[in-house]
Amino acid sequence: MSTTIIIDEKGIHYLNKFNNRVVKDLPWSSFTKREKLAHVFEAPKYDVTSIRPMKSFYDQFYWPVLIDSTVTVHNDAFLGKHFLAMFYANRLELIRAFLLGVAHYRPDITVDPIIFSNHYIDPENYNIDYRQQQRIRILSAVFCI
Template identity: 30%
Template sequence: MQENVRPTFLPLTSQHSVVLTWLLNSLGGILLAGLFFLLACLPFLVSRDSEVRIIVGLIFYPLWAYALYRFIRYIKNKMAGAIRNIRIDEKGIHFDKKKGNTVHIPYDLLGPSSRSTPYDVYLVPVNKTQHLAFGLQGVETTLVFDGSDIGSVSYIKNGRALRAKFIEGIARFRPDLTIDPAVFKAFSIHPQKFTFDGKQYRKHVLQGLLMLVGLLALGCLITLLLTLF
């Protein structure tokens, strides 16, 4: 088991980036507005015949209005459960929701999950990314510490530090649980200090960029060879 060298466990709270929050929300709003405008104009684009436009409009616009209504309801329900803040302390992790309630995941409830794995805290692939997973009262649970899995009101800029702090809390308060060593490598966490290792993270990013550049170069080379021969 990893040894925690810190004498005390200091709580950590999420930090928000006003600039990135504004940019992401603005970009999302512009894209959605453009999509809705394009769909609203669709009957006028399918034909120049006014009769055809009327027939298509009579069929399309009720469906479009219903789809828009369902989408707005989905967004409202999603945002009702969105998080405003994430706190990690000696009891566990706490998600303060937009509607005023708080969801708690205490260390005491963590344990093995139903998945067959030699570790209690491990990685699971979700949409080509790795998520931290563990058992919560026997049920496999995953967490994303920037709030994107729940829907965040604002962009959380210290999500990696929050994840490292949560793993530190598990190691300190639940030493009976085993943590997959791959967790530390995947999330660039120092295995003894339980801090986010920015140097290792930048190394991973650089390796990924070099691999991408190499694949692009190989693809261009193959295309050139096929053209010549």
């Protein structure tokens, strides 16, 4: 149920929080370019994309990985599959580390620019704008009230 996510120079590691066993390991070398699919009308523009499901507050990220000679699309919301995901404290830092890792270790992989603006990350220096995030939260709360 609870998974710890570690992003480092080797890739993305998913660990079981209770016994520290590796649940899944995605090295940077397993990331691959998105292929043009025959049943899709428009070719994909970016390798790493995100969408926000209708009943969710969090973006779901998608990117292709090569596992056992098969390209599959991996998805993650960087919530650690935590029971109280809304309180997952370092989600923005995980997304930032993910984007930095893609830029540093796989510069051939393209990232949808909307990911940066949706998560208050500057695409030039990868700094998180916490003030802008707070302003949006306060304005959203005032609007709801």
